[in-house]
Amino acid sequence: MSIGISDEQVELADSLRKWAASLSPLEAVRAAEGDASAGFAAIWTAADEMGIAAIAVPESAGGGGGTVLDQAVALEACAHELVPGGLLGASLGSLLTGTPGRYGVQVRPGGVVWDGGNATEALVLDAGDLAPEVGIDLSARHARVSGAGGTGDAGDAGDERRRLLAVTLAAAEAAGVARWCLETAVDYAKVREQFGQKIGAFQAIKHLCAQMLETAESVTAAAWDAAVAADADDAEQWAFAVDVAQVTCFDGAVEVAKSCIQILGGIGFTYEHDAHLYLRRALTLRALVGSADTAAERVTAAAVKGVRRQVAVDLEGRDEAIRPDARATAERIAGLPADEQREALVAAGYLTPHWPTPYGLGADATTQIVIDQELGRAGVVRPDLVIAGWAVPTILAHGTDAQRERFVRPSLLGELTWCQLFSEPGSGSDLASLRTRAVRVEGGWSLTGQKVWTSVAERADWGICLARTDADVLQHKGITYFLVDMRAAGIEVRPLREITGEALFNEVFLDDVFVPDECVVAEPGDGWKLARTTLANERVAMASARLTKSVERAVELAATRDLGAVERAKVGRQVALATVCGLLGVRTTLRALGGHGPGVESSVAKLLGVRSRQDSSELVVELQGDALAVLDGIDKTSGDALAADIWEQFNTRCLSIAGGTTQILRNVAGERILGLPR
CATH class of the missing domain: 1.20.140.10 (Butyryl-CoA Dehydrogenase, subunit A, domain 3)
Structure with missing residues (x-):
């Protein structure tokens, strides 16, 4: 996913990527190789006409009147296509001065002037002449300050603001680079064949692509947050978000770029392929912003002082109609004795508001967040449903009315404790290969087999159990979902001592355990589908500011x-x-x-x-x-x-x-x- 989340930002990113690709930017980069004076004039003219670098400049000054986040979305999209010509420096300078322009910006004394080789105006901290050079990033023309001495025309009183904006915008470019590298590697892995099959089918390639996804999403999230914080009026939060981005985004973009080349193989190592151009941009961005370890030390210092990232969510007035009732209900529950609060939460639908009525409220995302906020404000803590949080949604979605009546409310009230009888000694992650058998008997089924890694089995009232009811069909089709009374005859629970020295898990042996027909959920053979069930109305919650x-x-x-x-x-x-x-x-x-x-x-x-x-x-x-x-x-x-x-x-x-x-x-x-x- 890209930095932008709103429909408008997603549309902006899509349109800018298409626009950027139409300029044939990589052809321009290759054509200007080795030419320090190359200013990519045609591309800059097109970018200037589009107002790309001035998106966040006020309209009254000739800009787009957008936010820093809008500017970050644009830079990410253009970096995805590796648009040359100095958009990063121009965007930074335009934000610093409040005036659109083709700027080169020196972010720290003695440092390189970002995009100084393409600039018509320079915001420098050191006095001297600009000397453009071709660096390893062939799509940029940065510059040194030659004959530096004294103080240059900073153009902005706040050097710290300059640094924060610089990292914020550079992180957006890093996100665009990482996204291109991920997409390119995955597309190649889908079509490249070796040893008679697509290389994307090989687990090693699949894992490397998945790790690239993890890193790219981390880069995107951190870059997004730095831009969000830039638009908020909280200097401490912005500085924290920027340092998190500096720790995350630039090393991340480099790693994804290197992994892209690895998946491409020999073709990726050639000069003709574009992958090395993205690696060059990623390496240069990392060098420009400075040490991630230094930023990490600042993160530690801020955390020690009590700073935690807190992202405010604008509900755009959608909460106004529901907040008064939610607040009143939360305060009423908070005023009850502790041993009565759970029942009150259940009665109000506030324990599981995303569940359907009458056990929840069928609440939409806004309502869920408001309820969470008001319960938190009132100091009410929801009890953890543990395994019931997995068992009950399946019963709600696929069970009978009698099963819902028998199990749902008692589980919410904590009167029933559940365990999960899925894993077996020979079928952990490979759940479809389970061997516990269920044989048809009068009035129900007889279950025989062994389960393992079962937490709270020693005190559970009921267990959700998968067992094989048909051995003559494909593995995942012959499985049935049972509700097992853990007090039934034929069940033996043996504790398993783990590396902590404690026994948190158990082995469970089932020896001809009778399960009546009314304790089968859905139809025989539906177990695999049910095991993957979640309610359509997913739980929505804001992340806590507290760290793990x-x-x-x-x-x-x-x-x-x-x-x-x-x-x-x-x-x-x-x-x-x-x-x-x-x-x-x-x-x-x-x-x-x-x-x-x-x-x-x-x-x-x-x-x-x-x-x-x-x-x-x-x-x-x-x-x-x-x-x-x-x-x-x-x-x-x-x-x-x-x-x-x-x-x-x-x-x-x-x-x-x-x-x-x-x-x-x-x-x-x-x-x-x-x-x-x-």
């Missing part, structure tokens, strides 16, 4: 220990990653508010969220040196902080395994999102 547990712990260590620069940078990178994960959720929510279904962000957020939690928990332990070598056991409840930190590090190892391994999820992303062959 281990990232917050890392920030705490940064605040209380004398960490070196390398360690502070590591903490900052984890803060940035966790922030980007939250931003992906925000972008998903904004799409829902605009009436669109989930984009790729939700899938990417799952993969990045696992990496964030695992890496940050590992970093927390690393920051505490060799003390773990003499620690007497690990126990999250012992009161020993290091013991709890190591427990968390060990426990998060399951995240890349449970619910489908990371590798399987990347296969899914490659096939279902990127369209790579199976």
Whole structure:
């Protein structure tokens, strides 16, 4: 997905990409190779006529009257086509001065003048003459200040604002570069054949493309947020968002560009292919903005001071009609004794407002967000439904009226606890190969088999269970979805001790367990379809400003220990990653508010969220040196902080395994999102 989320911004990006492609920009880049005086005049004239660099300049000054975000959308689209001629410097200078122009801008003293070789006006911090040069980015003509001395004509009083705007706009270009590289690599993987099949069918290629997707979406989200923050009136939040973008976008664009060449193979290494031109742009952008580690240190310093990214969502007045009732209901629930609040949430439909009535409200995205905001404001915390949050939606969507009456409300009230009987010793991620058998008997079915990795089975009242009812059809077609009474005869639960030393999971043995017909959901053979069921009205929620547990712990260590620069940078990178994960959720929510279904962000957020939690928990332990070598056991409840930190590090190892391994999820992303062959 591109930076723009609104329909207007998406349309702007689409039209600009088409316009840019019509200019044959890459032909112009190649034709001007080695010519330091090449100004790409024809392309600049076209860009000037379109007013591309002045989109965010006030109309009264001859600009487009748009926002910084609009300008970022335009730069991303033009970078996608690698439009030469100095749009980055011109956009930056136009924003700094409030006047359209063909600017070159020196962002820091002693530094290169961005697009100075194409400029008719220069905003420099050092006095001297501009000397245009051909750098590794063949689509740009940056310049040095020769004979520098004294203070130049800065043209803008705020050097910090200059830096923030520069990184914000450069991040948008990085997003465009990353997007082109991803699309080019995926398109090639769909058609290039080796060993008798499309290379996109090879798992190694599929995983590399999926990782490119993760990185490109991270770059896009961080670039979007920096532009959003630039338009808001909060200097601290903008600086934080810009530093997160600097940590994320430029290394990310370089990595995606390198991976593109890798997937293209020999053709990608040739000078004739365009891929190296994008790598050159990515490398140059990274060099222009400066060190990501320095930005990461600033992120750490800000986080230690309590700064967290908070993205305000403009509901455009759609909340006015529903907010008073939501506030009154939330305040009424908050005024009840704690042991009565859950029942009140259920009665109001506020525990699961996205579920259909009478168990929820069938609430749209706006209503869900307003309810969340008002419950948060009133201090009401929703109880976690845990496995019921997966079981009950299936019953709602596919169950009988009797099943809904029997199971839904008691589950919402917490009167029933559920477990999930899906995974087996020989069929974890490969769920379709499960071997638990269900045989027809009078009045129902007899289930025999073994399940594993089943949390809360030792105290669950009911389990959702997949079992094979027909061995003579394709694997995924012979599976049925059962509701199993965990107190039934023939069930044995054995705890499994994990690497934490605790028994959080269980093995469950089913030996001729009777399940009556009324506990089959939908029809026999529908189990595979039901296992993938989600309600059409998906849950929508704004991301919390708070970071994940281990990232917050890392920030705490940064605040209380004398960490070196390398360690502070590591903490900052984890803060940035966790922030980007939250931003992906925000972008998903904004799409829902605009009436669109989930984009790729939700899938990417799952993969990045696992990496964030695992890496940050590992970093927390690393920051505490060799003390773990003499620690007497690990126990999250012992009161020993290091013991709890190591427990968390060990426990998060399951995240890349449970619910489908990371590798399987990347296969899914490659096939279902990127369209790579199976």
